[in-house]
Amino acid sequence: MMNIPKELKYSKDHEWVKVEGNTATIGITDYAQSQLGDVVFVELPEAGAELAVGAGLAVVESVKAVSDVYTPISGKVIAGNESLADAPEIVNQDPYGEGWIVKLEITDSAKFNELLDSEAYAQLVAEGGH
Amino acid sequence: MTAKQTPLYETHVKYGGKIVEFGGWLLPVQYEGILEEHKAVREKAGLFDVSHMGEVLVKGPGALAFLQKLVTNDVSCMADAQVQYTPMCYLDGGTVDDLLIYKRSQDEYLLVINAANIDKDWQWIQDNSAGFQVELTNLSAQTAELALQGPLAATILSKLTAAPLMELRYYWFIPEATVAGKTGMLSRTGYTGEDGFEIYCRPEDAAYLWEAIMDAGKPYGLVPAGLGCRDTLRFEAALPLYGHELSSAITPLEAGIGKFVSLDKGEFNGRMTLVQQKQSGVKRQVARFVVTGRGIPRAEYPVVYENRQIGIVTTGSYAPTLEKNIGMALVQTEYAAIGQQFAIEIRGKQVAAEVIGKPFYSRKGK
Numbered sequence: 001m002m003n004i005p006k007e008l009k010y011s012k013d014h015e016w017v018k019v020e021g022n023t024a025t026i027g028i029t030d031y032a033q034s035q036l037g038d039v040v041f042v043e044l045p046e047a048g049a050e051l052a053v054g055a056g057l058a059v060v061e062s063v064k065a066v067s068d069v070y071t072p073i074s075g076k077v078i079a080g081n082e083s084l085a086d087a088p089e090i091v092n093q094d095p096y097g098e099g100w101i102v103k104l105e106i107t108d109s110a111k112f113n114e115l116l117d118s119e120a121y122a123q124l125v126a127e128g129g130h
Numbered sequence: 131m132t133a134k135q136t137p138l139y140e141t142h143v144k145y146g147g148k149i150v151e152f153g154g155w156l157l158p159v160q161y162e163g164i165l166e167e168h169k170a171v172r173e174k175a176g177l178f179d180v181s182h183m184g185e186v187l188v189k190g191p192g193a194l195a196f197l198q199k200l201v202t203n204d205v206s207c208m209a210d211a212q213v214q215y216t217p218m219c220y221l222d223g224g225t226v227d228d229l230l231i232y233k234r235s236q237d238e239y240l241l242v243i244n245a246a247n248i249d250k251d252w253q254w255i256q257d258n259s260a261g262f263q264v265e266l267t268n269l270s271a272q273t274a275e276l277a278l279q280g281p282l283a284a285t286i287l288s289k290l291t292a293a294p295l296m297e298l299r300y301y302w303f304i305p306e307a308t309v310a311g312k313t314g315m316l317s318r319t320g321y322t323g324e325d326g327f328e329i330y331c332r333p334e335d336a337a338y339l340w341e342a343i344m345d346a347g348k349p350y351g352l353v354p355a356g357l358g359c360r361d362t363l364r365f366e367a368a369l370p371l372y373g374h375e376l377s378s379a380i381t382p383l384e385a386g387i388g389k390f391v392s393l394d395k396g397e398f399n400g401r402m403t404l405v406q407q408k409q410s411g412v413k414r415q416v417a418r419f420v421v422t423g424r425g426i427p428r429a430e431y432p433v434v435y436e437n438r439q440i441g442i443v444t445t446g447s448y449a450p451t452l453e454k455n456i457g458m459a460l461v462q463t464e465y466a467a468i469g470q471q472f473a474i475e476i477r478g479k480q481v482a483a484e485v486i487g488k489p490f491y492s493r494k495g496k
Binding site: 037038040041043059061062063064066085 | 148159160163164165166358361362424425426428447448450455477
């Protein structure tokens, strides 16, 4: 059974978002990492980059696949998770914790209501992820 | 076109294989994970379904003469029960396919061809047979194939067969071996850079043999292995893959497998071009490189030197055994020497790489 924490919000593209004050932490879901397989490389954005909803946030590569991660909310990059440079497998092992990918300073919360709650996301995964 | 299932399709589903389409076939890309399966094959053993491969029987008094024209390697050097690797070329030297030839007798050979090329090869082989006393049979649909690969492959297989495995040398075969009570052709061959065996059997015996081998291998750490690690394993061993390092636009000499081209055996398809390339040198060739910057090279990424494209990546990946990002690329010959530095363009950024010797990985004792 896929792990889908109740307290997080989700995008239809299988990212999770955790909002604390003005900061959003973003990663990929347990379902996403299981579909990708062994993650062997993560490309992070530059700190300070300003990204609008749908812009490329990171690139997660498994042995066979290259997957773009698009930002589900608009913001300015505070930091990428540098520990993924030496240990990208953390994305597989702990996708909602140590495997976070980017922290953003939220600049526009207009699209928040388009994010899914855990129940709606579980439904999406149950329907095959599309 | 609907993708085809091998006789082991249900078995893959049962073992938790993640099914993908490859060359028109539904096959598992992985079971537990590519890295884990890769490691198992390097250190213990893995079992692959390679039933998608094609088989063509060439029989008759003209068989040798026909094959000498059809392929680039010298088939006349083969002994009975020997296996030979060879490219097969078009008249212009481009590659139709790369294949294995199994010599059963002076008048009978089995060709094992790539799955994605079966229709094309079958047509090409038939078209080239005019004037030769040969009978051709496409046995692809009647043949299943399992590959047991890894340093413990011989130990595991010896539990299931009385065939003299220890005496069976690399690239030789036993035409009729009994494994777990089923009869098939058994060769000491593979596509992983490890010791191993390939078993050709009837489709109706494949699932039974799979289970028997898995049972015998469990105490030794045998795992089912998918296409994902088959690719990373062959790639670390610098073995070419048709559609990547070889194609109708790439000759065997450009691909760096000239030792399988016998220019002095007499006339054969593509010889004129290959002789010219040999004499004047190839203008481009496959080079093996390691990424010294950060990033994973992938097929079709540009290779750049001083902001000018000098080639294209043919295969690139994270290499699990080496724990490095490596690749093969078709580059202009002047940039192919060991130690040459160039860049791989990854998502618009230039990432440093350096040409290294081949292969990336070579098993001990070989």
